[in-house]
Amino acid sequence: MERCSISPLLFSLLLIALSSLYAVAASSSPTTSTCVAESFDEKVAQTERKIDNITATIDAHRRRAEGDIDRVQADILDIVSSVEREMDVNVNTSIASIEQMNASLSSDLHQYRAEVGEMNRRLIEADSSMRTELDRLSSSINSTHALLDNTTKKVEEALSTANATLTSVRDDSTSVIESLNTEVEKVNDTMSDVQSRLTALRDAEERIDAVLARSYAFDVQVDVVNCSDKVSRNVYNASSDGGGGGGMGYCLICTSGEYANVRCVSTATGEVHPISACMQHKVRLPAVVRPLYLQSKNDSMMVFSMRMRNQTGGGGEGKARYNVQQCCVDVEGYFDCVCEEGYFGSMCEKECPFTTLSNGSHSVCSGRGVCLNGIGESGECQCDTNVVGLACSACDQHYYGERCERQCPHVDGYVCAGRGTCSEGVEGIGCVCEEGNIGEDCSIDCPKTSGGEVCGGTGACSYDSVIDTAVCTCSHSYEWGGECLSNHTLRQIILPPDPSISNAFGNTAVHATKNGSRLFVGCAVCDVGNTDSGVVYVYDFNYDDHTYNLSSLLLPPLPVTNLYFGHTIALSHGGSLVFVGDVLDEEAANNAGACFVFAVNSSGGYEMKQKIVPDPSYAGQEFTNAGVVTTSDGGILALSAMGVNVTYSTAGAVYIYHRRADVVEVEYEKTEIITPPTPINAAYFGTSHSISMAEDGSKLIIGEYGQSHLYAYLYNATLRTYGVSIQVFSVTGYGASTKLGMASAMSGDGGVIFVGAPDGEVDGTGSGVVFVYAWNGTAGEHGGYSQVGVMSPSDGTSGQQFGREHIVTNEDGTLVVVASAYDASGGQSNSGSAYKFAYNTQTKAWVEVKKFIPDVTGYEVNAMFGQGLALAEGGRRMFISHPRSDYSGTSDAGVVLSFTAGEE
Incomplete structure (x- = not known):
């Protein structure tokens, strides 16, 4: 690896050169000092470039070494990845074959359980095939191990090579870094000396600038445009340093006319400068001009008027506009200006961003922000909160309204509850809900049929403030605020499985899951296991023929006489938890009562999980006698108990369980x-x-x-x-x-x-x-x-x-069914009936739409039609018990009637 170093001779020569430059600078005029400074700066720049070259060389060697290491590591990773892929393919293939074989065996076992001989033959064949597959797998694994060993050897050799390369690179880098550190120390010493010299040069430059500044002078000059011939002309001194020296110039003052231009003229050269040059050098206005323009005065400034010409650009003359609102002169006479609203720039000649109104006028920053105007400002619009755009013409995301003051609501982190889109912008209207949702945030669901039609496809959905929910205004006279369905019609008469042991089937407890997929019918005085021990029948809905079929029975662990198991029922919406009360359970005390908790198991049936008894236990509590309710998820349970109070045995109480x-x-x-x-x-x-x-x-x-x-x-x-x-x-x-x-x-x-x-x-x-x-x-x-x-x-x-007896309602309260089991329908005392009421969206009242009577199952004395009620699927399905009906052919066996509301 190449080594780079800086010759000490270079720095010695640099020091000698710097010393010479310093001596020359010290004995030179300000102009000479400037030249020395420039020469010195060039030397410093050369030194810095050499340092940069050294650094670049080191970086190149380092990158080359790092590249070699990266390539070696990449090769190693490729090898390992290739081995892993090949192993995964082999193993997955073998596992897939075994899983397929196991599936075949399971299917054969289930289908041919009775044919033992044939099964044995299949098992032998499967065993042979499996052994063959295992042998193949073993061979594949051995082959894979051999490949892995070979790969491991290659990886170790590659790692050894990489380590040797890395060691060599590290040694070379260490040597280079040590040499570089030595040179850096020398450079730092030199730079310290250079910094001292630069400080001295800056001090000299400041002294030179002070001398040169005294040679500058400006006058403020006003050119009259469209003024009358009557003009006053005066000569004033306006030197920038405030003294009496400096050149002379003219200040022309308009006594009438439309507008004027202001400019600065150098008295030394006659060169014309923009007004910003006057402001930069803090030019004083002539003392005599100020009173002529004086408008107001306070302790810090005097304000005078100055009209400026409108620079419209394009052809033709621009109409006069006072872009400059006012000019200010502080107590020392310094000049400054404030532009009119909507203009900025050195001469207030630029217009702030705007939108064009219907009448053709301009609205600065669209009326939703403030323009950073004035001579020294950028002219950008500083928009109001939630407003964006160059001219503040748009709203930020999810905001709307004339001033973007309203935000589309978020529900659970989703704009418009994730059920609509936000109509944003200055002309936006907020959340635009998808079909089937209403409300400001689209969080209110409209009633739908099982097929997903909003309001049955015939009604209109709207929000009702009385009941705080979405309702349907339906097209037919017997409307209800649910799905705009026609009236309920009888779909099925459900009989007890064995009428001979039944007595008051569905007497007080009929419940269905929220979607109606499962129905629970209590029979507290049925003789299943013992006289009046009670049972709960479970029916599943068949979606093919739209009927309910018996699927299972819920029974007490110990069916004793007069237990009345099934007198009350409650369940979670999905039916995964079922709570069954018995009235006269004696585990805690005489006639104390109990509640049994059932949960769905893996096969879809139910198993008992807990038996809840009252505590403290008082005889005759009749725990759960007529009250078992729970939340939709079964998290909270409420159980009634009539005799908790010892002193007042019928005062009543309610137990809460979690x-x-x-x-x-x-x-x-x-x-x-x-x-x-x-x-x-x-x-x-x-x-x-x-x-x-x-x-x-x-x-x-x-x-x-x-x-x-x-x-x-x-x-x-x-x-x-x-x-x-x-x-x-x-x-x-x-x-x-x-x-x-x-x-x-x-x-x-x-x-x-x-x-x-x-x-x-x-x-x-x-x-x-x-x-x-x-x-x-x-x-x-x-x-x-x-x-x-x-x-x-x-x-x-x-x-x-x-x-x-019973009152049931759907989820939004728009459909209500009220039992009247003691009604003498058909002229028979206590024959019973049930009334259906629906919410009328026009009159805001619940109106009677139909009376259900036992005209099919028969009017009978004390048959108590309606003593058990249930609704499911938003009120689309309805269940009414007729617990003492003889319809099955057995006296007082009872039936349950299933009704369905059809679409109009």
């Missing part, structure tokens, strides 16, 4: 017991069907029908509790005791709630009432609900108990 996050298995722990504010007997807080919970658990309502009260709670995620109720509901004017809160339902987000008052009176008829409340966020510290509607049956009769 799923444990610190365990793998499904397991719940009690976190809270909610009790009424004033416990008394026969209050029935949380009993019957009075508990409803939002899908995310954020809101909870609990009825206390013995006191005609309903309580609303908000979830505190930090404390994981509901705490004290934020609102207590009661009604007046609907009878002495309405039993408000005996049944309830809640939309998915808790924005709309429906509360039954089965003894409520309307028009003097005690048929029952359902009250509708919408979340308004204005009542109390946390917000609350306001009443927005009242529903009652159009053909109501006293004792009908409308709103007593």
Whole structure:
């Protein structure tokens, strides 16, 4: 490797030259000093170029060495990569062959399990083939090992060569660096001396400049343009140093006319300079001129007017424009100017960026910024916040409005919720939503059919402020704000698997998954395993023939007599978790009750994960008697218990459980017991069907029908509790005791709630009432609900108990079905019925659209049609139980009717 060095002789000669130059500079005139300085600078430049050459040589050697190392490393990597690829190909080929063989064996085992002899033959053949394949694989592996050994040897040889090269390069580099360090030290010493000499030369230059400055003088001269003949001409001194010396010049002052030009004229040479030259040298204005132009004065400056000519360019004369707003003279008489708005430059002759308005006028910086104008400014537009562009004519990304003051909203990090595009710019309108989404941020989904049609393809989607959701304005008279579907029609009558052991199939518990793919029917008094031990039947939906078929049974681990397993059911939306209550379980205490937690297993069936019993345990609690609700993901569970209070055995309470996050298995722990504010007997807080919970658990309502009260709670995620109720509901004017809160339902987000008052009176008829409340966020510290509607049956009769058993609604609260199991439909007492109400987007009210009666399965005394209700698929599917129906041929066996809403 070549070595580069700098001869010490070079620096000795340089020092001698510098010394000579310094001696000459010290004895020379200012002009000679300037020449010496230039010669000295040239010597320094030569020295620096030589240092640069040395550095370049070293860098070239270093790059050459690094290139050699990189090539060796690349060769090594290529070799290793080639070996790895070949090994991967061989191994993957072998693995693929083995996997294919295993798949074939599994298929044969499943298909020919009964043909043992044939299977043995196939296994022998497979074993032989596998051994052959293993032998081939072994040979391939041995070959690969040999290749790897050979490659390893080559790699080691290459590494040895590379190390030897690297050592040689390192030795050469060390020698060069040591030599360079020595030379650098010499250069540093020389540069220190040069710096001292340069400092001395700068001092000399400053002294020379001071002498030369005294020889400069300028006058301010005004050329009159379009002035009258009457002109005053005066001669004034205007030397730049403020003294009396300097040349003389004319200052011509216009006494009338349109405009004038200002310029500077050197009194020494007569050379004309722009006004900026006058400003650079801080030329004083003539003392007599100032009073003539004086407009105002304060302690720091005097202001006088100066009109400038508009320089339009192009052909023809430009119309006069006062581009210069004013000129200022400070107390010492120095000149400065401020341009009119929209102009800049040394003579205010340049125009700031602008946009042209409809009337042809110019809008500086589009009215959305400030021009950096004036003589010393750049003329750029300093745009307002969120405004961009040379003339501030556009908005920044995702901003819109006349002044770009509005931003397209972001939801979860996506502009317009990822369901629309932002119409940005000064003429933008914000989020433009995709079809099927509305709202300022496009986050509100419009109701759709299972086929994806918005509002059934026949209605118009809009936002409704009353219920705070998207609704459909449908084309038919019996509209509902969901999918604009025609009325529900009977699709299937589901019979119990064995009517002979059935008793009240679907008596109180009928539930379906959110998409309707699975249906759960409780039969608490079915004799499966024991008398009235109870069972839950699970049905799966067949998408080919659109019917439900029995898939499995949920049973208690120990089916004892009078257990009433299946009296209440709750489930997560997908049905992965199912909660089944029994009323009279005695594990904790006599008739204490329990809740069983089931989870889907790998085969699609269910297995029990936990049995929850009340704690503390009081006899007769009837835990889960009529209340089991959960969030959509099963994270929070609420269970009713009538007899928690020892003193007041029917005061009622609600247990709150949370799923444990610190365990793998499904397991719940009690976190809270909610009790009424004033416990008394026969209050029935949380009993019957009075508990409803939002899908995310954020809101909870609990009825206390013995006191005609309903309580609303908000979830505190930090404390994981509901705490004290934020609102207590009661009604007046609907009878002495309405039993408000005996049944309830809640939309998915808790924005709309429906509360039954089965003894409520309307028009003097005690048929029952359902009250509708919408979340308004204005009542109390946390917000609350306001009443927005009242529903009652159009053909109501006293004792009908409308709103007593079940109330169900779809996710947005636009479709509601209310059970009236004690209705004497068909002239038979307690034959039962169910009423469907739909939200009318025009009248903002829930109106009755159809009454369902047991006209197909038969009117029977005490058959209780409607005692079990469920909705699925946004209300598209509906299920009504007829628990004491004899339709199957067995007395009181019961059936469940499945309805589907068809598209219009």
